[in-house]
Amino acid sequence: MRILKILLLVCTFLNGNAQRSSLEAIDSMLLKLPGAPYDTNKVRLLYRISKAYQDQDIEKSTQFAKQSMAAAKALGWKKGMAANDILSGELLLGANKYDSAILHFKAAYATNTEINNINGILSALQSIGNVYYGQNNPNQALPYYLNALEMAEKHKNNDQICRINQNIAAVYLDQENSAKMLQYSQRSYAAAIKSGIPENTITSLESIGLAYLLGKDSTLAGDYFTRALALNERTDDVYRKANLYHYLALAKKSVSERIRYLLQAKELFDTYNPEHAMALSNLKHMGTAYRDSSMKITDPARKRKLLLQAEAYYEKVIAESKAMGHIDTYNDAESGLATVRAAKGEYRSAYELLYNYVQTYDSLYSQETKNKIATLENAREIDAREKQLQINKLALSNARRTRGALIAGSALLFIIGGLLFYQNQTRRKTNTTLLTLNNELDEANKIKTKFFGILSHDLRSPIANLINYLHLQKENPGLLDEQKKQYYQKNLATSAENLLDTMETMLLWSKSQMERFAPEKKIIPVDQLFEYLQKQIPAGSQVSLSFQNTGQLFVSTDEDYLKTIMYNLTANAFKALRSTPDGQIRWEARQNGNQVLLTITDNGPGIRQEQINALYNENAVVGTKHGLGLHLIRDLAKAIQCNISFHPAANGGACFTIAVRPS
Template identity: 35%
Template sequence: MKFYARILILLVCQICFCQGPNAKKIDSLLAVIKSTKADTTKCSAYNQISNFYLYSNIEKGVDYAKKGLALANKINWKKGIGLSRMNLAKHQISKGDFDTSMKNLKIAEGIFLAEPDVYNLGGVYNQFGILNANKGKFPDALDYFFKSLKNFEATKGKNTKLNIAVIYQNIANIYNATENFENSVIHYDKSIALFKQLKGEDVSLAMNIASKGTVYQKQKKYVLAIDTLLAAEKILLQTNEKYPLAFVSSWLGSAYLAAERYTLSIEYSKRSLETITEMGDQVLIAATIQNIGHAYLKKGIKSGSNADISLGFENLSKSLEMNKKSGNLELLLNDYKHLSEYYEYKKDFKASLDAHKNFAIYSDSIYNTKNKQSLKNLEDERTIQLNNKQILLNKITLENKERQKWYLIFGIALLGIIGILLFKQSQNRKKTNEKLQLLNTELDEANKAKTRFFSILNHDLRSPVSNLVFFLQLQKESPEMLDEESKKRMQDKTMEGAENLLNSMEDILQWSKSQMENFKPQPKKVAVSSLFEEVRNHFSSEENIRFTFENPESLQLHTDENYLKTIIRNLTGNAVKALRDIENPTITWRAWQENNQTFLSITDNGKGATDHQFRALYDEKEVSGIKSGLGLHLIRDLAKAIDCKIDVYSKIDSGTTITLKLFS
């Protein structure tokens, strides 16, 4: 019998995952599916159930694999998609739908390569091997099994030893199919040794023992073959696994046929056929029917029973039609061989000759000359194929590298030119930007200097000039209001105020002139007492206000005198305004040091003010009107320039204290 290799390889896929449809396990998984939301656990359960139905119920197996695929696509679980595709391929191989199974395996391979998932990639390569073996492409099958073995050897886990044992079995099957019996037995023994170490693997152990029996059959050691197969059957009878038992029964039918024990051959083959029909594997069914037909034909020819001969012809004809449909060339050539024998017995020599010609055509086809080889030829062909692929790959790689070299040189040169141009452009832009930035800075500083200059003039000169104008108007319009003593006192005050005004104007104009081109602080040592003395003189016309100065430590500062003088003068001017209509108006200047910092404060007992009224001291967006002299704006900008911090404490009807904090 020639179809055993396919049967062996197909079964190995089942052994990897389960030992037949276990109702309890399936019920348990169905409960998980019912109670679990659409996630990876539910998808895995669908795939496990699909595996349980492998060879026992192909349609159910496909249905659950499709459910798993639909869910995996919905939740976009790549691994689940790969597993579902691989499960679909297993069932499609069993049905003989090789093209569709190839497409699904290619998709699964791509997913597991991208992950990467070495373990499941090993499973995909195993399925590729099974597919190619069933198509009669033994070198390709062997190549994939070796890839699978390498992947499983690179993984660690509870199933590693099991998967390696399975791949050894598949490799042994290929050697068996190519009639290299010595190495076939060696690999079966490796697989058997591993399965003996694993608990619950009696079925796998029995199937490897049975596979050795098929080797002995091909070596025409029929007694040893039958004994070995019966030993495997004994193990399987204790497991109650009917599907593996069906395979062994089929092989026993073949062995008894080869040993010319036709009645036992028919008995075992029919026993196997019932279970195999439940599985729905058409190729396997056809092979078993072929066995039954051949056994009936041989038995009838030997006994002269026309009934047996007719049964033989009937079964062989049925097998022929099924194998034509599936395209299994190996089974077809055996159908024609046995039918030629039948027609010869019936003395229909033309039909016998036609059948024999078909047998010869398939026997001499490329399929047989390429794949029915000895082990050495198989290994040599595989080595040659790999070497040819490597040579071609190396040639393509060298050509690509040569092209890449020139592309790289051209690209580097082009990038170099572009880089130089961009660098020059960047340098030119940088120089232009620097010039523009410098011009903008100078223009901005000039504008600020102009604004500050006019602010100072407006603010610091307004009050003295106003006092002078007031006195002159009073003298001109209401001279009768002034007696001689008052007139003399007012004249003295006016002269003193005018002199102070002149001095202030000279200071301001001289300082402003020096600052127009470079409005920056020029720090030097300044005595605090001199600052307050000059400010006191500036406000000498304010006779009704009592000025006090507290400077017990006679402090000195390292700062810009004019900046600080302008700040104090403006703050004092604001305090003077706040004291109008106040009884006993008082302004107190204080100076003291604390933690290496110098503090200057100006306190009045005026009406006080709200925080909003001092907003211009802190908020640069706050704009003061021209009539106010831009006083608070000026104070803020000048204080910022000399690194001076201003704190304000003001309470309505209780007065205001403004504190300057400087680093001395």
């Protein structure tokens, strides 16, 4: 599992470092420096200042480390010289200067052995092991770790036992041996509890979580990372917190959750050090997460946006990891970027990236690879006196490695082809759907435009009459006598009331057009509906309006909607009977199975077929000079789930029937 390879080493190496001091603590130490006597205390003060700068300013840290070493040499203080050799080696190792770093660590080991400084010997052995591990040579790293572990166990140094076990767990991480890694991680946790050092407990929990993650048990891994994160809140360690968010992201199966934790880790890494190896690994996994997220998206615009985000993260990782010498991260990022470019249709670029990935991978892993760690453990148990462990190397041939890479490349190209085919099919379906929706939208816009033209005409007339009357009153108040004034005022009042009814009807209709709008249903007596219509008879009308409800029926529906539908049908009937002598309108309510039928019949001239189309065709828009049209009745009836039907009356007039559910 190459995605975890660099994580634990960085974590365990930093465990040997002193905790980062705040800027205030650094300033305090700098103030003490000029007055400090030239003795071992000054060496310690310079050392502590260098350690404080180690994670904040590498140049200043190196400067004070050199001063501390010079003072230790001048005083002939070998313990201080050994400590500064360890510090100088750590600074060089952080800059990937492995050869120079190992010289300092070996010098520290020799000095500490000379003065029998057990803690110094343990620190030097671990540091040498870290250098070899950082050079992808765990075969040489493991003997130093095991040697240090034996010495730490002999002296019952639980602090060192915890850290060394974590380093050995890192070697098994490289071997992808989750069982052994978990074994040493749990030993580390047991020693951490005995040491009573919170930082050791946190890093041990991290190590156990990584072992479960390596063993593909993401649930348990997430539990241990969460426990470590809770403990870390008390230490306020930004770097470790960023690591834990990164690990939690890797333990999440949901891509959206993974992205959320990776973004939290990125924010912390940006604060700590955006060029750190772990920060670059986090960016690489962000690229992978956005790429994986794009695979589940069918919308082309959203898919392309996610692919561009993934591409940006991969490109940044490639540029920075190449400059920093992190070949593993660079190699993985190239592979991920190849899949993104292929998904974008940039096949030439994808092929070149894939070719570079295979070449780099082959150069990294085709010479000397995994070793059998079990052999080293047996050698340690059998030959404890000499403390030299033999490592049997398992060499894989170049042909086998190349064949594996070609198989992986072929599989990747097959996947790319499948993705392209799927993308093609999805694009065709999407284009067809969009074309249909655009046509429907264009037709709907035309219908709405025509409808609002009718509506504006109907609303304009009564308002224009009112304005004209007001101007007349203002400019020529004596032109009208009292009788004419009363007549016009009565007509204007009637027009205003009709206008209000029209606006209320429009409001109800607009609500019916809203998605998720639900009418309020209740039980309504049919007699109550007929009483409402009786009150709406125009003054001075010669048309006869009658009602019949012999069964005293009730209906269950929205009262306002049904009243509006019945009122509009009644108003239309009155308009149709203007020129008909002895006009008659009749409302009748009767039960028909599980429905109540409300029927209005008139003896007028009837209506044309194109007007009736508005009841059944949603694309038809029919209006009258002063009415909203049958399309309004249709939409209101649909909103309350009523059915309206038309058939000619026996006497040639019109007959509409509303089918409503009973109470």
